[in-house]
Amino acid sequence: xxxxxSPIYLQIAEQIKNDIVTGALAEDEQVMSTNQYAAFYxxxxxxxxxxxxxxxxxxxxYKKRGIGMFVSPNARDLLRTGRRDSFFADxxxxxIREAKAIGIPLKDILQHIRSYGDA
Amino acid sequence: xxxxxxxxTENLSVxxxxxxxxxxxxxxxxxxxxxxxxxxxxSGKSTLAAVLAGFRRPDEGRVLIEGGDxxxxxxxxxxxxxxSRVCLIRESGDRPEAVSVxxxxxxxxxxxxxxxxxxxGDLLDRFEVPLNKKIQKLSRGKKSALGVVxxxxxxxxxxxxxxxxxxxxVPSRNLFYxxxxxxxxxxxxxxxxxxxxxSEVSAMLEEVVILDNGRLVTQSPVDALRGRGASIVGPxxxxxxxxxxxxxxxxxxxxxxxxxxVLGDLDPALLAQATAAGLEIGPVGLQDLFVHLTGxxx
Numbered sequence: 001x002x003x004x005x006s007p008i009y010l011q012i013a014e015q016i017k018n019d020i021v022t023g024a025l026a027e028d029e030q031v032m033s034t035n036q037y038a039a040f041y042x043x044x045x046x047x048x049x050x051x052x053x054x055x056x057x058x059x060x061x062y063k064k065r066g067i068g069m070f071v072s073p074n075a076r077d078l079l080r081t082g083r084r085d086s087f088f089a090d091x092x093x094x095x096i097r098e099a100k101a102i103g104i105p106l107k108d109i110l111q112h113i114r115s116y117g118d119a
Numbered sequence: 120x121x122x123x124x125x126x127x128t129e130n131l132s133v134x135x136x137x138x139x140x141x142x143x144x145x146x147x148x149x150x151x152x153x154x155x156x157x158x159x160x161x162s163g164k165s166t167l168a169a170v171l172a173g174f175r176r177p178d179e180g181r182v183l184i185e186g187g188d189x190x191x192x193x194x195x196x197x198x199x200x201x202x203s204r205v206c207l208i209r210e211s212g213d214r215p216e217a218v219s220v221x222x223x224x225x226x227x228x229x230x231x232x233x234x235x236x237x238x239x240g241d242l243l244d245r246f247e248v249p250l251n252k253k254i255q256k257l258s259r260g261k262k263s264a265l266g267v268v269x270x271x272x273x274x275x276x277x278x279x280x281x282x283x284x285x286x287x288x289v290p291s292r293n294l295f296y297x298x299x300x301x302x303x304x305x306x307x308x309x310x311x312x313x314x315x316x317x318s319e320v321s322a323m324l325e326e327v328v329i330l331d332n333g334r335l336v337t338q339s340p341v342d343a344l345r346g347r348g349a350s351i352v353g354p355x356x357x358x359x360x361x362x363x364x365x366x367x368x369x370x371x372x373x374x375x376x377x378x379x380x381v382l383g384d385l386d387p388a389l390l391a392q393a394t395a396a397g398l399e400i401g402p403v404g405l406q407d408l409f410v411h412l413t414g415x416x417x
Contacts, residue, residue: 002322003404004318004321004322004345004404004405004406005402005403005405006345006346006402007342007343007345007346008322008342008345038300038304039297039300039301041322042293042296042297042300042322042323043322043323044153044300044322044323044324044325044341045300045303045304046152046325047322047325047342050342
């Protein structure tokens with residue numbers, strides 16, 4: 001589930017963000033408690049708590065005292081905006097570099113993209 | 120319940136026939152955390168565990184246990200107040216072999232101030248340890264399971280498992296990990312897991328102490344060690360130039376290509392610089408980092 005090539009609390013935060021972006025976790029939906037999360041993934045409860053605390057700091061989750069943690073109403077937009085900003089640098093640019101290295105003309109890529117229609 | 124204990128060692132040395140097993144160790148184990156005690160076979164893990172539990176006296180320096188209901192710092196050796204609150208479970212068992220499981224449980228219940236009988240019963244059930252069998256008749260796996268049950272049900276404010284679960288098969292070890300996390304969450308205490316199975320337990324740890332040759336290699340929050348190593352791969356001259364200021368853990372060469380493993384934080388500026396120089400940077404897993412940190416023999 002988690003690898004130990006980067007801090008686990010960051011991996012936890014990433015995983016929950018992913019679930020929000022894909023819609024697997026809805027806005028205002030309650031997330032697992034840190035203890036449930038720790039037990040489920042067999043990780044240290046303090047590590048899970050640190051991952052969740054980071055998401056609260058970033059405004060992705062909010063706390064209701066005595067009840068638990070919930071997905072912020074604007075979390076999906078917030079995360080999608082953030083990912084859009086880095087989309088070209090993180091996804092498109094490496095693809096173009098790879099295409100150039102192996103000799104795929106950009107017009108072939110454009111053609112392939114157009115075959116998806118106007119999604 | 121806030122009974123978790125703090126452990127300190129000061130200049131702690133233990134020698135076997137003059138050969139140091141622990142060499143001037145200064146440590147502090149924070150209360151209420153799960154600590155991993157990592158090291159290769161013979162690194163001093165078991166000796167440290169035994170000294171912390173008061174099973175043997177240090178040759179030099181001292182161990183101090185404090186906090187919880189102990190009040191002032193106390194040394195564990197020949198100190199019943201401390202040792203009743205410190206539970207060390209070793210693979211050897213340290214138990215009379217001719218008694219039944221039931222009798223061993225009754226003895227622990229009498230000696231351990233925070234003993235939880237319900238938990239013990241539940242765990243014996245789950246590990247399928249037969250109550251009426253003599254300990255000497257148990258399989259290695261069931262003996263280990265009994266040790267784990269005694270360690271968890273003691274709810275000792277300092278609980279140390281010294282590779283005590285190695286005799287268990289994978290499903291039983293997973294049962295142990297789940298039971299440990301569940302009960303630790305319910306009753307936080309200071310836990311030490313001594314092991315060389317780094318990858319199997321690392322996600323459950325909060326702090327690690329790495330020993331090598333009886334000396335402290337590093338003590339750190341485990342998440343801070345993840346991603347702290349990096350491998351730099353590329354043309355040998357460029358790799359050497361880039362890694363000049365770092366602590367080098369390992370080097371490998373294949374023709375003109377070199378791979379160097381370094382310890383240190385690579386900030387984005389350094390990463391950009393490396394990419395511009397045509398170098399590939401990769402993360403180093405905890406297990407590999409552990410191997411590098413404890414593998415060097417000068």
